[in-house]
Amino acid sequence: MDLTWSESEEAFRTEARSWLESNVPTPSLPSGDTKEGFALHLEWEHRLAADQWAVVSWPKAFGGRDASLWEWLIFEEEYYRVGGPQRVTQNGIFLLAPTIFEFGTAAQQDYYLPRMSSAVDLWCQGWSEPNAGSDLAAVRSKATRDEAAGGWRLSGQKTWTTRGAFCNYLFGLFRTDPESERHKGMTYFMVPLEGDGVTVRGFGRLDGDEGFAEVFFDDLFIPDDDGTPDTMVRGGILGEVNQGWGVAMATTSSERGLTLRSPGRFQATATRLVDLARERMGDGLSQQMADAVADAWIDAEAYSLFTLSDVTGVVEGVSMGARSSYNKIFWSELDVRLHEVALDLLGAEAELDGPWMKGYQFALSGPIYAGTNEIQRNIVAERVLGLPRK
Amino acid sequence: MRFALTEDQVEFRAVVRGLLADTCGPDELRAAWPDAETAGGGPGGGNGRVPGAWSALAEMGVLGIMVPEAQGGLAMTEEDLIPLLLEAGWAGLPDPLAATAGVAVTLLRHASSSEPRAQELLAQIATGEISLGCVFANSSRSNSTGLESTESASVVAVSNFVPAATSLDQILLCLDDSVHLVDPASLHLERVQSVDGARDLFHFVVPAELGESTALLTGAAAQAATLAAFDFAALGAAAELIGLSRRMLEMTILYATERKQFGVQIGSFQAVKHHLTNASLAVEFAEPLVLRAANSLALGNPQASLHVSMAKAKASAAAKGAAAASLQVHGAIGYTVEYDLHLYMKRSWALAGEFGDVEFHRRRVSAELLAI
């Protein structure tokens, strides 16, 4: 066991910290899930990209710094410690990018990744449909082959698309084999959200922001990718036709596992919770409340340590596999607990539309998105504990 | 950065696991109970010990793992011993492994520079000749409940209970500001009924005749040693609780794949799956806290006590959860002493409260975080 950082990792931390401290906007930006807020977040993303802080763990050629997984964790810790803005690029850089690295052609990597890291293209995630939520294999949106025109025609509807109204691309599953059922016969498409045949309607989430969208496809044409920017700008296919399920699963495990929610985020929230409790101590803090603060804070530490052991495994070549579902359950429920305790500390002030109430409402979506926690519990039970499926 | 056991530690752990699987199964555990009936079988007349397992551990040098080389030990650290206590927990070993190899060694190492008695005891631990008990007791000598706490309770949880007392060679008695070496035969011991018979628990009253002749450490040195020893005791219990939890969950998962109702394996029911996932989630996130605390103790990290408390609070809660889920998923068969589950479940209940329960350790954390 070696729980210390190397000299070069410490140097990386110092560099990240000083850059963040002098660049993170204050006061903090309005929510990136509103039109005005999104524009400001985009500026921030451009600033990150300009100094190569947008995607530290990527190769330099695509806008990164070739940072190790450890350095990525350090960056995240520092990012949330100084209260860095939410990442409106997250669905691209954390969810689509790992899939492009794994399944994309060299031309696709060269074209899409730099545009993604520099926030030229903004990606949203198109899994869910009105009748395909937890049961993602029930996807009905389809892509029909148009041999004469040399491409695919997309139709159908996606929904709950986070920041869909502000993004210019979507990645998602479309049924390409009309005879197919369930997991077979779907293809992973990258789709532009501008042009004929696509309509995006934004709508409000629980917290009042226009963070959701539904996306309608009506004969949207996507030409075959001939490896040139002219076709790639109009979208394309990731992986093989009819093999989309396997490709998509690679993305969902990134979502549940390491990349979407690093421990730094929750440790920062836990630190703010402790600060809040200290502030409130003048009003007399009950032992019960102090205990609740301590308990939530311990859980944030536990999540961080669990992640360190996961990363050790990954670095040494052990795949997380279905264990990533443990992460997803834990961080999402931890986030809810941290906010619940904060609201309890606030007492009557809790109802005011402040950062804790806002954060609480967002935390409550954690057990729903990225595969509901009921589904994650099924996955752990069946694939980690080995209980029978049926 | 590397948060994992070393190859050697993994190997050592596997060997100990195998050794305990051979020498400390449910039959041997039942034989450690004084009373065959409450044990659900066995010969009865046990004294809280599994001699076959103890001598095998002694032979392997496990007892002297943290003893300095000068006294014939392996001079290894908490980081090496704690993983073995995970295995002791898994096996349900009732013997004073944590007490002898961890807590006592910690105390004796503090005393060894000035005390030939301490050096001698360390050497005897290393050869596996002796087993020791360690108690963090209330110095109010008339205390008869064994539960009353003192001012120092915010740092060290006290209790006047000692398991397997009649089998011990010596007892190290930690009071507020002194550490004494006492012969169990000289103590007024009263057998009490632990929920876990294999602990063969005794209550004692701190003897009046303690003094210079019994003292190994006094004053600030005693306080420092006591705190370090208590931290090890709490962390050792935490490690055993994680092992116990894993054992109970393994048994339960196996049962849930064998037992059928409504024509299907009960493990296919979602309610059953979620019970077991919740229990295992708590264990998976408590274990890293335990391993980190072991590293902190080994390195003398100034935050070691905090790390120990985080680990013990979460391990105690995880074990109680694992016990509850295991019993529920077993149904009535888990509710009988003839089935093995109770052996591990009862140990979990006992250890969950030993050396500070969830509340106690959470408070050590909140005191540190909030400076209260």
Ligand SMILES: Cc1cc2nc3c(=O)[nH]c(=O)nc-3n(C[C@H](O)[C@H](O)[C@H](O)COP(=O)(O)OP(=O)(O)OC[C@H]3O[C@@H](n4cnc5c(N)ncnc54)[C@H](O)[C@@H]3O)c2cc1C
């Ligand atoms: C804030 C937020 C952002 C989101 N962003 C996106 C996005 O960007 N892109 C996207 O594609 N989707 C997004 N989603 C949608 C999300 O992926 C779905 O909400 C989720 O997959 C659940 O689907 P559903 O809402 O249709 O619920 P349902 O699947 O209808 O589930 C309803 C309830 O039934 C339970 N349930 C269903 N099946 C089972 C089962 N087999 N066993 C046990 N319980 C079950 C669920 O756990 C849940 O509690 C987002 C959701 C939220 C809340």
